[in-house]
Amino acid sequence: MKAPTATHCPYCALQCGMNVAAGSEESGAGETVTITPRQDVPANAGGLCQKGWTAGELLTGGQRLTTPLLHGEPAGWDEALDYVADRIRQVQAEHGSDGVAVFGGGGLTNEKAYQLGKFARTVLRTSQIDYNGRFCMSSAAAASNRAFGMDRGLPFPITDLAEADAVLLAGGNVAETMPPFLRHLTAMRERGGSLIVVDPRLTATARQADLHLQPTPGTDLALALGLLHLAITEGHLDEAYVAGRTTGFDAVRTSVASWWPERVERITGVPVAHMRQAVAILGGAGRAAILTGRGAEQHAKGTDTVTAFINLALALGLPGRPGSGYGCVTGQGNGQGGREHGQKADQLPGYRKIDDPAAREHVARVWGVDPRDLPGPGRSAYELLDALGTAGGPRALLLFGSNPVISAPRAGHVTGRLGSLDLLVVSDLVMSETAAMADVVFPTTQWAEEGGTMTNLEGRVLLRRRAVTPPPGVRSDLEILQGLAVRLRGLFSGEHASAGADPARAFSTEPREVFDELRRASAGGVADYAGITYERIAAETGVFWPCPAEDHPGTPRPFLDGFPTPDGRARFVPVEHRPPGEDVDEEYPLYLTTGRVLAHYQSGAQTRRIAALNAVVDETFVEVHPDLAERLEVSAGQLLRVVSRRGVAEGVARVNPAIRADTVFMPFHWAGANLLTNPELDPVSRMPEFKVCAVRLERVG
Ligand SMILES: Nc1nc2c(c(=O)[nH]1)N[C@H]1C(S)=C(S)[C@@H](COP(=O)(O)OP(=O)(O)OC[C@H]3O[C@@H](n4cnc5c(=O)[nH]c(N)nc54)[C@H](O)[C@@H]3O)O[C@H]1N2
Numbered sequence: 001m002k003a004p005t006a007t008h009c010p011y012c013a014l015q016c017g018m019n020v021a022a023g024s025e026e027s028g029a030g031e032t033v034t035i036t037p038r039q040d041v042p043a044n045a046g047g048l049c050q051k052g053w054t055a056g057e058l059l060t061g062g063q064r065l066t067t068p069l070l071h072g073e074p075a076g077w078d079e080a081l082d083y084v085a086d087r088i089r090q091v092q093a094e095h096g097s098d099g100v101a102v103f104g105g106g107g108l109t110n111e112k113a114y115q116l117g118k119f120a121r122t123v124l125r126t127s128q129i130d131y132n133g134r135f136c137m138s139s140a141a142a143a144s145n146r147a148f149g150m151d152r153g154l155p156f157p158i159t160d161l162a163e164a165d166a167v168l169l170a171g172g173n174v175a176e177t178m179p180p181f182l183r184h185l186t187a188m189r190e191r192g193g194s195l196i197v198v199d200p201r202l203t204a205t206a207r208q209a210d211l212h213l214q215p216t217p218g219t220d221l222a223l224a225l226g227l228l229h230l231a232i233t234e235g236h237l238d239e240a241y242v243a244g245r246t247t248g249f250d251a252v253r254t255s256v257a258s259w260w261p262e263r264v265e266r267i268t269g270v271p272v273a274h275m276r277q278a279v280a281i282l283g284g285a286g287r288a289a290i291l292t293g294r295g296a297e298q299h300a301k302g303t304d305t306v307t308a309f310i311n312l313a314l315a316l317g318l319p320g321r322p323g324s325g326y327g328c329v330t331g332q333g334n335g336q337g338g339r340e341h342g343q344k345a346d347q348l349p350g351y352r353k354i355d356d357p358a359a360r361e362h363v364a365r366v367w368g369v370d371p372r373d374l375p376g377p378g379r380s381a382y383e384l385l386d387a388l389g390t391a392g393g394p395r396a397l398l399l400f401g402s403n404p405v406i407s408a409p410r411a412g413h414v415t416g417r418l419g420s421l422d423l424l425v426v427s428d429l430v431m432s433e434t435a436a437m438a439d440v441v442f443p444t445t446q447w448a449e450e451g452g453t454m455t456n457l458e459g460r461v462l463l464r465r466r467a468v469t470p471p472p473g474v475r476s477d478l479e480i481l482q483g484l485a486v487r488l489r490g491l492f493s494g495e496h497a498s499a500g501a502d503p504a505r506a507f508s509t510e511p512r513e514v515f516d517e518l519r520r521a522s523a524g525g526v527a528d529y530a531g532i533t534y535e536r537i538a539a540e541t542g543v544f545w546p547c548p549a550e551d552h553p554g555t556p557r558p559f560l561d562g563f564p565t566p567d568g569r570a571r572f573v574p575v576e577h578r579p580p581g582e583d584v585d586e587e588y589p590l591y592l593t594t595g596r597v598l599a600h601y602q603s604g605a606q607t608r609r610i611a612a613l614n615a616v617v618d619e620t621f622v623e624v625h626p627d628l629a630e631r632l633e634v635s636a637g638q639l640l641r642v643v644s645r646r647g648v649a650e651g652v653a654r655v656n657p658a659i660r661a662d663t664v665f666m667p668f669h670w671a672g673a674n675l676l677t678n679p680e681l682d683p684v685s686r687m688p689e690f691k692v693c694a695v696r697l698e699r700v701g
């Protein structure tokens with residue numbers, strides 16, 4: 001047995017530290033792997049969830065892809081790469097550069113995400129790139145940028161939460177989605193602090209709460225307006241803070257004047273007494289944090305909803321105070337870093353805007369190309385998937401790190417669009433439902449087989465280390481991108497006066513070299529990584545961005561002295577409540593909301609292949625309230641059909657008094673939930689409305 005390697009979990013944004021010990025470094029797949037939690041990583045400090053404990057199974061089991069597939073048949077790497085390069089050339093000759101699209105993922109390392117964006121812009125010269133993070137925290141990101149001039153999930157170390165006197169968590173179920181997160185909230189409660197949870201279900205997290213507000217799905221915006229109304233009328237406004245550190249309060253004060261509590265109760269179903277209690281707790285706390293999860297964010301008004309919670313936090317004087325603030329609880333393993341380095345349709349590395357001439361100039365210089373040759377902004381994730389194969393839309397798609405057949409909204413339609421492509425190329429470790437549709441599948445390395453960096457939910461940049469040898473036949477995403485870049489050349493070919501770099505060097509396969517280039521590309525941007533090195537990350541157990549120089553300590557709490565807005569002040573933005581994109585009616589009388597269970601991860605491509613996790617739950621279900629079950633004459637375990645305007649899904653009934661009687665819940669880890677969901681988009685973030693649509697239930701048979 002070799003000495004264990006210190007690395008991080010492959011799954012969620014908590015990025016729990018773990019030690020991975022391989023039976024034998026040399027023999028790779030087939031060996032046993034032992035995983036134990038690390039004590040030195042503050043986010044988990046010795047804890048792991050069931051998914052983390054069992055993550056080794058996909059390293060050694062027989063579920064891995066180990067050879068490229070061309071139209072379903074095993075192929076050599078050169079054959080597969082040549083084929084893809086030829087087809088890309090044909091498609092672009094016929095349909096232009098934007099005929100080829102790229103879709104990335106928030107689970108990719110910073111190095112991969114950066115390289116993918118660079119590949120799209122310089123080799124393919126396509127504007128058509130976006131990623132699954134658009135489905136994740138984009139509304140919170142948009143709201144944070146609007147208010148603070150920066151989007152860093154938690155703008156404070158996670159351990160600060162233990163020091164708070166009150167935490168309000170709107171639409172997050174961390175007990176299932178990030179179990180070790182709960183210990184920070186438990187520590188707060190043990191010190192006498194209070195936890196308030198806002199969720200239409202009495203979740204495992206809500207059960208830990210001192211106060212549970214149980215609104216109708218899609219009404220958090222009204223609730224937040226009501227809480228701010230009460231905070232003002234009950235005398236909790238921090239006038240000195242509002243005057244000294246913010247702008248725009250007067251318009252917000254006016255806009256919440258009509259959101260008196262009885263009106264909010266009518267819309268949300270949350271009793272006035274509960275709202276008063278929540279405001280008393282938050283207003284009376286010396287230190288308090290307001291956090292949002294996907295429950296509040298994944299709506300066609302998610303950006304405004306998060307804005308309303310930020311307005312509440314600002315009125316209470318929280319952001320930028322020690323042990324206090326607003327934060328968004330992301331997301332995928334590299335949900336934070338994945339949105340900073342250029343796989344988003346409108347972005348360049350360092351959280352720069354692709355339509356900003358200075359940003360284009362800077363990044364083009366690092367890439368050795370002419371800024372005039374860089375494409376502009378492209379379509380957002382759902383709009384991109386929706387345009388595939390249509391007149392004027394992309395005809396080819398390269399997909400790295402996502403499984404939209406299961407996870408995209410209105411997935412039946414998206415699957416149809418994927419099926420209409422001239423070329424679908426998927427890089428994955430397993431045969432996901434989307435890989436199964438691909439013309440070409442590239443088998444790629446995964447977490448413990450590779451190096452790189454991941455940025456966790458706190459904005460702390462961490463090192464992923466290679467602990468085991470990948471099985472023979474697989475290549476890293478960096479190697480795949482280089483293989484395509486040398487075949488296609490793009491801006492690195494002679495036609496472009498400013499180019500001339502060698503694509504093999506421009507697309508290094510060494511994570512550390514890519515990271516060093518990323519540091520230069522991000523220098524001076526909002527997400528500045530210039531001062532972060534692999535050595536520092538190792539020595540300091542992570543470095544917080546922004547970190548502009550090697551002698552800069554990093555920035556655990558970026559808002560302490562001011563906000564990164566032009567005037568240094570945070571901005572109040574007035575917002576108005578509105579109903580969901582699709583409300584209930586006689587034909588579709590119930591709200592459907594969707595989310596996660598502890599044992600499975602996302603589209604389930606990874607966790608549905610792990611026996612210990614399937615032993616917990618291995619099929620989709622529909623959670624219904626006993627009153628509703630009685631009305632429909634349904635009992636637990638019976639098969640239910642759920643019908644929406646987009647499609648039909650089936651699931652086993654779970655009868656549970658923890659959910660509202662007007663609402664049903666389905667997890668999206670299995671095919672089904674997303675056949676029903678509504679792709680109505682938030683106008684600012686382009687986030688689809690995963691968390692509320694109208695359905696009816698039918699008994700099967
Ligand atoms: N086990 C597990 N853990 C995960 C993941 C996973 O797939 N599985 N994925 C990771 C990723 S990428 C993410 S983004 C995070 C997500 O983490 P969370 O945001 O905690 O996860 P969800 O289950 O999507 O949603 C949280 C809660 O929102 C509630 N909700 C639904 N509609 C509404 C509403 O209108 N208002 C409010 N206030 N609440 C509502 C749901 O009932 C649910 O309990 O989890 C990460 N961790």
Ligand SMILES: Nc1nc2c(c(=O)[nH]1)N[C@H]1C(S)=C(S)[C@@H](COP(=O)(O)OP(=O)(O)OC[C@H]3O[C@@H](n4cnc5c(=O)[nH]c(N)nc54)[C@H](O)[C@@H]3O)O[C@H]1N2
Nearest residue numbers: 132135136401402403407427428432594602603605668690
């Ligand atoms: N109804 C509903 N739908 C939702 C949500 C919801 O709450 N409700 N949540 C949304 C959210 S928050 C998210 S984040 C999305 C996530 O949904 P997806 O984007 O589908 O996420 P994953 O299932 O994690 O898919 C990642 C895929 O990439 C592969 N993979 C893992 N690591 C790598 C790598 O390093 N390289 C490559 N090439 N492949 C890799 C995995 O095996 C897997 O097949 O789902 C969204 N969809």
Ligand code: SF4
Nearest residue numbers: 009011012016049052
């Ligand atoms: S909480 Fe997230 S990072 Fe930690 S072990 Fe579980 S899945 Fe992995």
Ligand SMILES: [Mo]
Nearest residue numbers: 135136331332
């Ligand atoms: Mo996510």
